[in-house]
Amino acid sequence: MNKHKYTLLTLLILLFVFQSANAQLLPVDTVFNKKKLTAVVTVGSTVLVGTVVALNYAWYSDYPRSPWHEFNDNDEWLQMDKMGHLTTSYFLGKVGYDLLRWSGVSHKKSIWYGGSMGLVYLTSIEILDAFSTNWGFSWGDMAANTIGAGLYMGQAALWKEQRIAMKFSFHQTDYADIRPDLLGSTYIENLIKDYNGQTYWASVNIYSFLKKESRFPKWLNVAVGYGAEGMVGSYYNPSNLPHFDRYRQYYLSLDIDFTRIPTKSKFLKTILNGLSFIKFPMPTIEFSEKGAHFYPIYF
Numbered sequence: 198m199n200k201h202k203y204t205l206l207t208l209l210i211l212l213f214v215f216q217s218a219n220a221q222l223l224p225v226d227t228v229f230n231k232k233k234l235t236a237v238v239t240v241g242s243t244v245l246v247g248t249v250v251a252l253n254y255a256w257y258s259d260y261p262r263s264p265w266h267e268f269n270d271n272d273e274w275l276q277m278d279k280m281g282h283l284t285t286s287y288f289l290g291k292v293g294y295d296l297l298r299w300s301g302v303s304h305k306k307s308i309w310y311g312g313s314m315g316l317v318y319l320t321s322i323e324i325l326d327a328f329s330t331n332w333g334f335s336w337g338d339m340a341a342n343t344i345g346a347g348l349y350m351g352q353a354a355l356w357k358e359q360r361i362a363m364k365f366s367f368h369q370t371d372y373a374d375i376r377p378d379l380l381g382s383t384y385i386e387n388l389i390k391d392y393n394g395q396t397y398w399a400s401v402n403i404y405s406f407l408k409k410e411s412r413f414p415k416w417l418n419v420a421v422g423y424g425a426e427g428m429v430g431s432y433y434n435p436s437n438l439p440h441f442d443r444y445r446q447y448y449l450s451l452d453i454d455f456t457r458i459p460t461k462s463k464f465l466k467t468i469l470n471g472l473s474f475i476k477f478p479m480p481t482i483e484f485s486e487k488g489a490h491f492y493p494i495y496f
Contacts, residue, residue, distance in 0.1 A: 225298045225299065227301065228301050229300070229301035229302065230300055230301045233299060233300040233301065234297070234300040234301070234302065236300075237296045237297065237299070237300050241293070241296060241314075245314070245318050248318075249318070249321050249322065249325070252322065252325070253325060257325055257329050260329055260330060260331045261329075261330040261331075262328055262329060262330065263328060263329065263330040264328070265327045265328060265334070266327060266333045266334070267327070267333045267334045267335070267336065268326065268332050268333025268334065268335055269335070269336075269337070270332075270335050270337060270338070271335075271337040272432055273431045273432055274392045274425065274428060274431055275392075275425035275428065275443060275444075275445055276425075277392040277395060277397075277423075277424070277425050277428075278338075278392070279337060279338065279340075279341040280341070280397040280423055281395075281397070282319060282338050282341035282342050282345065283341040283342070283344050283345035283348075283363065283397070284345060284363045284364075284365060284397050284474075285315060285319065285342075285345065286315035286316055286319055286341070286342045286343075286344075286345030286346045286349075287315065287345035287346065287348050287349045287363040288315065288349075288363065288474050289314050289315030289318055289319075290311065290312040290313065290314055290315045290316070290345070290346050290349035290350060291312075291349055291359070292311075292314065293307075293310070293311030293312060293313070293314030293315070294307045294308060294311035294312050294349070294353060295311070296311060297310060297311040298311075304353075304357065305354075307353075308350050308353045308354055309350070312346060312349050312350035312353060313346055313350065315342065315345060315346050315349075316342050316343060316345075316346040319338070319342040320339065320342065323335060323338055323339060323342075326338075345363070348361070348363065356405070358405065359402075360401065360402050360405040360406065361399055361400070361401050361402075362399075362400045362402070362418075362454070362473070362474075363397065363398065363399060363400075363474070364397075364398040364399075364400045364420065364452070364474055364475060364476040365395070365396070365397060365398070365474060365475060365476060366395075366396045366398065366422075366475065366476040366478070366495075366496055367387075367388050367394050367395050367396070367496065368394045368495075368496040369384065369387050369391070369394055370387075370391060370393040370394045370426070372391065372393045372426075372427075372428070372429055372441070373386075373387050373390075373391050373393075373394075375429055375438060375439065376429045376430075376438070379429070379430070380393070380429070392425060392428055393424075393425065393426050393427070393428055395424065396422045396423065396424040396446075396448060396476070396495075397422065397423050397424070398420045398421065398422040398423075398448075398450075398452070398476045399420065399421050399422075400418045400419075400420040400452045400454065400476065401418055401419050401420065401421075402415075402418050402454050402457070403417065403418065403419060404417070404457075415454070415457045416453055416454050416455075416457040416458050417451065417452075417453065417454075418451065418452040418453065418454050419449075419450075419451060419452070420448075420449075420450045420451065420452040420476060421447070421448065421449055421450075422446075422447070422448030422449075422450065422476070422481075423445070423446070423447060423448070424445070424446040424447075424448065425443070425444065425445050425446060426441075426443075426444060426446060426485075427441035427442045427443040427444055428441075428443055429441060442487075444485055444486050444487065445485060445486075446483050446484070446485045447483070447484045447485065448481050448482065448483050448484070448495070449481065449482045449484070450476075450479050450480065450481035450482070450495060451479040451480065452476055452477055452479060453477040453479075454473075455469040455470065455472055455473045455477075456469065456470060456473050478494045478495060478496050479494065479495065480492065480493055480494065480495070481494075481495035483495075
């Protein structure tokens with residue numbers, strides 16, 4: 198598995214667990230609660246440090262170590278891996294903020310300490326890269342990590358809500374059948390490995406930019422997405438494989454903001470909150486060098 202795919206794997210595991218818990222466990226506490234904060238710090242640190250340690254043993258231990266060095270991987274996968282870093286950093290920041298607010302930590306401190314959780318976590322992975330011969334410290338990755346954290350923290354500071362949310366969607370492609378060793382041979386492996394089927398979205402909540410008396414649906418968003426296709430190699434496609442044009446894709450679509458759907462059901466809140474990082478399948482227009490294409494439903 199390409200090491201960078203672990204960022205998406207971490208995103209999917211941590212976000213579903215934490216986001217599902219948020220609906221049941223994380224109403225904002227207006228009074229500082231030391232016991233809650235202790236629990237948050239203990240559990241959060243254990244999970245995040247544990248995943249870094251597990252990654253170190255599961256991946257980096259199989260490759261030789263080296264002194265600190267840098268590595269320019271900005272041209273890999275038509276920057277799809279950078280979008281993965283940005284999205285992971287954004288959502289881990291959301292998780293960190295919500296956990297601290299539940300503990301009664303102030304809004305401002307929760308932004309700085311919780312909102313930067315993704316940046317801290319992903320920086321630790323970059324440091325592992327820096328001492329691995331096969332990779333190196335990537336300033337491109339760090340830029341994406343910083344943008345993701347800044348996107349969450351900036352909105353939380355400016356609006357006290359997320360009007361522009363990063364989201365993710367996926368569909369299987371035929372490219373994985375050509376290189377199952379690199380792009381995966383099962384659905385779960387494809388989800389993690391095949392950048393051709395991944396799309397990263399910025400989902401904008403229109404209602405939040407309108408006057409409060411507006412009748413525009415609170416839950417209806419407009420989303421712009423980024424993807425890429427034709428990739429059966431990281432920098433280039435091997436010459437011994439069928440030829441595919443590598444190209445970027447841009448999308449325009451509608452979306453649903455699950456967190457703004459009103460319900461009194463705790464169970465339904467749990468499900469909706471746990472799925473809030475997934476772009477809902479909707480009619481979509483794709484723009485690329487190959488022209489425009491309309492999808493009645495796009496995953």
